Amino acid sequence: MSINWVMLTRDGEIVPIPGEKILHTSRPRVSLEITTPKELNIANPYTLKVDNGIAYITNERVIYLPIRPSENFKSFFAPALNFTDTHVQSSWIGPWSWGGTVRPVPGGGIPMHIPRIEVKFVFRDGGHSDFQNKYEWLKERLHHAREMGLNPGSNLEPPPPYEDNAPGPSSGPAGSAPAGTSDQPRPPPPVPDEPPPDYVEAQTQAISTQYEERVRQDAERQ
Secondary structure (H helix, E strand, O other), X not given: OEEOOOOEOOOXXXXXXXXXXXXXXXXXXXXXXEEOOHHHOOOOOOOEEEEEEEEEEEOOEEEEEEOOOOOOOOOEEEEHHHEEEEEEEOOOOOOEEEEEEEOOOOOOOOOOOOOOEEEEEEEOOOOHHHHHHHHHHHHHHHHXXXXXXXXXXXXOOOOOOOOOOOOOOOOOOOOOOOOOOOOOXXXXXXXXXXXXXXXXXXXXXXXXXXXXXXXXXXXXXX
C-alpha cells in the first residue's frame, strides 16, 4: 500500500500507470479506515480514517481518492495482490464494508516497523458486493497470469497456442545469411566509460527499498 502516491491530473482524474485500466468505480460516500493489527502489539501503531471518497479497482491496483483531499492525505493505493484475507462484513445497524490485510509497499509512507496493515472500505450507499465480486474476479485472473508466466497487470488472458512449425526469420537455404548482410561476425558494441543517467539515484533507491523490506520482515518475525 502507498499513501499520497497516486498520480492525478489537474481535474483530479487518475493518471494510469502503463497498461493500467479502471475496471470498477464505487458509488460515492465510501470511507477508508487503516489500522495496525492488534496482534502485532506495536508501541506506535499507524491509524488513518477518511469519511468520504471513491474506491477504484484497476487491473493493477486498488485505489482510494478522498472527495476533499488534505495536505496529509491525498490518495491511497495498494497492488491488487498485496491484499490477503479479503472479506465483506456488516454490523447490526451500520453499512457493509470490504477489506483485508495489506502488505505495505517500500517507500509508500507506512512506518518501516509495521509489517502489515488492515484496510477497510465502508460503503455507506451500498455497492460492497459489486466491489467484492470484481476484486475476486481480478485476483483469480492475476494468479492465473502469474502461473502462465505472463505480465499479471497487462495480460489477463492466456496467450495464443504455440505453433511448432512457424517459419523462421529467413526464407533462404539453411545456414545462409539474410540478403544484404555479411557472413562475418559483427564486433561487440563498445563498453561505456561511465554509468548511465540516474544510475546513482537508482542504486540508492534500490538499497533503501531493500533495507525497508528487511526491516518489515524482521518486524514480522518478532
